[in-house]
Amino acid sequence: MTTYIIRRILLMIPTILGITIMVFAISRVAPGDPVSLSMGPGGQLDAQRAADVRKARMALYGLDKPIHVQYAIWLKRVVQLDFGDSIKHHRPVIDLIAERLPVTITLNVISIIIIYIISIPLGIFSAVRQGRFSDKVSSVILFMLWSLPSMWAGQMLIGYFCGPTFKNWFPPAGLSSNFADALPFFPWLGDRLWHLTLPVICLSYSGFAYLTKQVRAGMLDNLRCDYIRTARAKGLDNWTVIFRHAFRNSLLPIITIMGTLLPAMIGGSVIIESIFSIPGMGRLAFEAITTRDYNVVMAVATTAGFLDLIGLLLADIAYAIADPRISFERIE
Amino acid sequence: MNTRSGWFTFLLFLLLLAMILLQVLSMVQSDRLYERLNFLLETISSRQMPASKAEPNLTAQSAQKYPGDEGDWLVWDLSGEVRTLNLLNVDATLDTRYIVSGTIIEPLFEQDLDADKEKLKPKLAEKMDISEDGLEITIKLKDNIYFSDGVPVTADDIIFTFETMMNPKIDCADLRNYFDNITGAVKLDNRRVKFVMKERYWKTISMIGSFYVFPRHTYQFNDPNEFNKRISNPIGSGPYVFEKWDVGQQIVLRRNENYWDKKPNIKKIVFKFISNATAALQALRSHDTDMFEPGSEQVTDMPKDPQFSKEFRTIIFWDPSFGYWYIGWNEQRAFFKDRRVRQAMTCLTDRKAMVEQLTRGKGAVVTGTFYIYGRQNDPNIQPWPYDPQKAAQLLDEAGWKDTDGDGIRDKDGIPFRFKYSYVAGNISAEQMARLLKDDAAKVGIEVIPNPTEWSIFIGNVNARDFDVVELMWGGVIEEDPYQIFHSSQIQGRGNNYVSFNNRQADELMERARRELDEEKRYALYHQFHRILHEEQPYTFLMTRPRYYFIDKRFENVIVHKLGIDLFEWYVPKEKQRYK
Numbered sequence: 015m016t017t018y019i020i021r022r023i024l025l026m027i028p029t030i031l032g033i034t035i036m037v038f039a040i041s042r043v044a045p046g047d048p049v050s051l052s053m054g055p056g057g058q059l060d061a062q063r064a065a066d067v068r069k070a071r072m073a074l075y076g077l078d079k080p081i082h083v084q085y086a087i088w089l090k091r092v093v094q095l096d097f098g099d100s101i102k103h104h105r106p107v108i109d110l111i112a113e114r115l116p117v118t119i120t121l122n123v124i125s126i127i128i129i130y131i132i133s134i135p136l137g138i139f140s141a142v143r144q145g146r147f148s149d150k151v152s153s154v155i156l157f158m159l160w161s162l163p164s165m166w167a168g169q170m171l172i173g174y175f176c177g178p179t180f181k182n183w184f185p186p187a188g189l190s191s192n193f194a195d196a197l198p199f200f201p202w203l204g205d206r207l208w209h210l211t212l213p214v215i216c217l218s219y220s221g222f223a224y225l226t227k228q229v230r231a232g233m234l235d236n237l238r239c240d241y242i243r244t245a246r247a248k249g250l251d252n253w254t255v256i257f258r259h260a261f262r263n264s265l266l267p268i269i270t271i272m273g274t275l276l277p278a279m280i281g282g283s284v285i286i287e288s289i290f291s292i293p294g295m296g297r298l299a300f301e302a303i304t305t306r307d308y309n310v311v312m313a314v315a316t317t318a319g320f321l322d323l324i325g326l327l328l329a330d331i332a333y334a335i336a337d338p339r340i341s342f343e344r345i346e
Numbered sequence: 347m348n349t350r351s352g353w354f355t356f357l358l359f360l361l362l363l364a365m366i367l368l369q370v371l372s373m374v375q376s377d378r379l380y381e382r383l384n385f386l387l388e389t390i391s392s393r394q395m396p397a398s399k400a401e402p403n404l405t406a407q408s409a410q411k412y413p414g415d416e417g418d419w420l421v422w423d424l425s426g427e428v429r430t431l432n433l434l435n436v437d438a439t440l441d442t443r444y445i446v447s448g449t450i451i452e453p454l455f456e457q458d459l460d461a462d463k464e465k466l467k468p469k470l471a472e473k474m475d476i477s478e479d480g481l482e483i484t485i486k487l488k489d490n491i492y493f494s495d496g497v498p499v500t501a502d503d504i505i506f507t508f509e510t511m512m513n514p515k516i517d518c519a520d521l522r523n524y525f526d527n528i529t530g531a532v533k534l535d536n537r538r539v540k541f542v543m544k545e546r547y548w549k550t551i552s553m554i555g556s557f558y559v560f561p562r563h564t565y566q567f568n569d570p571n572e573f574n575k576r577i578s579n580p581i582g583s584g585p586y587v588f589e590k591w592d593v594g595q596q597i598v599l600r601r602n603e604n605y606w607d608k609k610p611n612i613k614k615i616v617f618k619f620i621s622n623a624t625a626a627l628q629a630l631r632s633h634d635t636d637m638f639e640p641g642s643e644q645v646t647d648m649p650k651d652p653q654f655s656k657e658f659r660t661i662i663f664w665d666p667s668f669g670y671w672y673i674g675w676n677e678q679r680a681f682f683k684d685r686r687v688r689q690a691m692t693c694l695t696d697r698k699a700m701v702e703q704l705t706r707g708k709g710a711v712v713t714g715t716f717y718i719y720g721r722q723n724d725p726n727i728q729p730w731p732y733d734p735q736k737a738a739q740l741l742d743e744a745g746w747k748d749t750d751g752d753g754i755r756d757k758d759g760i761p762f763r764f765k766y767s768y769v770a771g772n773i774s775a776e777q778m779a780r781l782l783k784d785d786a787a788k789v790g791i792e793v794i795p796n797p798t799e800w801s802i803f804i805g806n807v808n809a810r811d812f813d814v815v816e817l818m819w820g821g822v823i824e825e826d827p828y829q830i831f832h833s834s835q836i837q838g839r840g841n842n843y844v845s846f847n848n849r850q851a852d853e854l855m856e857r858a859r860r861e862l863d864e865e866k867r868y869a870l871y872h873q874f875h876r877i878l879h880e881e882q883p884y885t886f887l888m889t890r891p892r893y894y895f896i897d898k899r900f901e902n903v904i905v906h907k908l909g910i911d912l913f914e915w916y917v918p919k920e921k922q923r924y925k
Contacts, residue, residue, distance in 0.1 A: 045799075070514075071517070099575075102437075103429070103577065103593075104577050105575075113593055113594075114594070135358045142355075172624050172628055176628040176629075177627070177628035178632065179628075185634060186622075186624075186628035187618075187620040187622065187626070187634075189595060192419070192616060253354065289625070291594075291595075291621055292594070293595055297594065298594075304800075306801055
């Protein structure tokens with residue numbers, strides 16, 4: 015097991031390298047650069063001066079060198095865990111990420127927990143009632159949710175539940191109220207959760223369908239197995255059959271999904287964070303891309319790629335732990 | 347199946363239902379908690395401080411500089427986050443100025459908001475003396491002015507700010523350009539500074555007037571990059587001090603209790619960054635924010651709602667900084683070399699319809715580059731009519747005729763077909779493109795709308811690699827059109843990217859630059875305006891007023907000709923929301 019984990023971690027190195035090379039190349043090849051962007055036509059400059067300023071700024075950010083040299087410099091710094099300074103914010107990128115990553119992770123972890131809490135029972139329920147009316151209704155509703163674009167849903171939720179037009183239940187933007195600083199811990203936490211409610215709903219509702227279908231399929235496979243019939247024949251009651259026998263065995267695919275769900279949600283939170291004005295990684299990435307803030311783009315891509323790989327690795331390890339049949343040791 | 351599973355599922359749903367209910371309840375609960383908390387704080391504070399008298403009468407009010415009760419916060423929603431709070435930086439935007447200038451860092455003089463021209467009122471400076479030849483300006487500072495940390499403001503601070511700005515390593519080349527004309531700043535004594543200029547230029551005088559004073563003792567640097575990187579924590583002499591910047595969320599200013607002048611009433615100003623327009627309006631309506639700049643559509647529709655207009659004021663004024671929209675015709679392209687073609691294009695552009703559709707009739711058609719209610723603008727110039735027939739006639743005269751019968755005009759084998767570039771995602775630009783496309787098609791011109799991402803768009807404009815661009819210039823109350831229309835600015839990355847080249851216009855702009863007498867200068871600019879109108883280097887489209895929705899609990903909200911002044915506002919004690 016240990017050798018397997020070490021091997022996997024070593025394999026991550028070339029993967030990460032590949033990801034960074036791709037992102038680096040794409041971001042530099044894309045037209046536009048941060049210097050001319052911030053110097054737009056609004057900054058009234060005479061021609062010669064403008065060219066000089068541009069040159070000086072390009073040199074300041076190291077953008078005047080050839081791409082491969084820039085990459086080598088970048089890589090050298092990143093190995094020392096230095097992601098450089100943001101061109102837009104004039105601050106170390108690592109600080110920006112440290113500020114925003116917790117927000118995104120909170121948002122996503124809460125969403126994943128909610129997805130699991132709702133999807134697992136729902137999946138079991140529809141497997142047990144396979145083909146009945148309630149199963150069909152729940153699948154139809156789930157597919158409807160799955161196909162609702164979250165940016166539309168977000169706008170609708172803001173429109174209907176965040177103001178006097180319909181119900182003024184939730185705050186429409188941000189992470190905390192104006193007076194949050196003056197609050198003691200628990201009201202502060204309540205305020206924070208109150209602000210997170212709608213974003214979490216938007217992030218999680220589309221996940222229900224996917225996970226529920228997975229649970230349902232896994233359950234159905236197992237319910238058809240011989241050992242279930244044996245268990246029933248033994249005279250075990252339905253509850254025990256479903257939970258002790260069938261459910262445990264259908265946990266496997268759910269664990270795998272955990273590994274892929276996290277990266278997918280970090281992608282999804284780009285939209286949600288923009289809609290709800292939440293200062294997270296997604297919004298940082300989005301702004302960095304539109305302003306060609308290369309260092310931030312690279313750092314976000316690397317961090318997200320790293321998180322993805324870790325997620326997949328954890329899923330594989332969890333696999334082995336959950337199912338004794340799976341082993342990563344070489345069979346002698 | 348048996349009853350057991352039925353029960354199980356029932357219980358499961360019950361559990362879910364209970365969770366959702368609990369969630370909702372806790373929210374309602376927290377709402378109540380805040381109310382109670384606020385009530386509690388209110389009662390405590392009202393016990394400590396004697397309640398203010400009922401509404402003082404109007405004459406008493408006008409006698410004071412800032413009448414009304416002290417206290418409360420103003421929560422202002424700026425739609426996007428600023429990049430820097432350093433005014434001496436290329437990245438400083440209008441929003442940066444809203445946050446910092448006048449509030450934290452003060453200028454020597456400030457614009458009189460009720461004037462129709464550039465009129466400076468003393469702020470940190472007491473007076474400005476201009477020498478006979480217009481080449482020397484002496485500024486005298488007021489006595490007893492202090493930075494928020496108690497250090498007095500002196501001539502050294504002015505010199506420091508000036509030298510910082512002129513330092514080529516400081517990232518504010520755009521601003522430096524305006525001070526290009528100044529050869530040096532000399533300290534005469536602790537309160538007086540003399541600026542020496544190379545040549546007479548009226549704009550230099552007004553730039554010195556609106557010059558910000560940075561405290562030398564806190565901003566001093568050895569490495570210019572230290573200054574460039576200082577994007578937060580601004581310090582100055584203003585009525586507010588910087589409290590915090592929660593990145594991605596808000597910037598908070600607190601009142602400077604040691605302010606040297608009369609303190610404004612509002613204790614805190616919070617700038618929020620809600621980029622989503624729907625959310626911004628909802629935040630205002632649920633009183634999370636107090637002030638917000640809506641679009642034309644919202645400003646037309648919302649006040650119709652009686653509940654809304656009971657709670658919020660709608661403010662409309664013609665802000666010079668708003669600028670105007672225009673279509674720039676690249677004169678390096680075969681089609682637009684001829685003035686008649688450009689006039690024809692203007693006649694094809696239904697500017698009145700654009701004003702109706704894009705600003706709900708609230709805007710106005712512009713005829714030139716100046717602020718339409720300013721003195722530089724010649725109000726007698728009438729916009730070109732919307733007249734496709736006249737356009738067709740002008741095109742015929744210029745030699746653009748459909749010779750090959752394909753329905754598109756051509757000349758010397760070049761078909762009249764061009765790309766109309768605008769910034770992708772800009773809905774009003776897209777609508778304008780469609781309007782023009784339809785009208786142009788009727789007279790045999792093919793317009794190809796070409797939405798382009800901003801970063802690429804800018805690159806194309808600077809490289810002069812475009813046929814037609816739709817863009818907008820920001821404005822000031824009195825501007826120098828030299829940067830945009832003088833032929834010397836065609837080269838390189840200058841701002842005359844449409845390559846407008848007119849000797850008479852060049853001469854007028856050069857003469858106006860040197861003219862310090864206002865009336866004579868306005869006359870020159872009127873002549874220049876006339877040439878612009880005849881030549882149509884741009885099709886000048888329209889401008890619109892600036893709008894704000896402001897919570898009605900703020901009183902004494904005076905709408906001046908040129909803008910609003912937050913410092914005049916106050917909230918009566920009984921309506922105050924924040925402590």
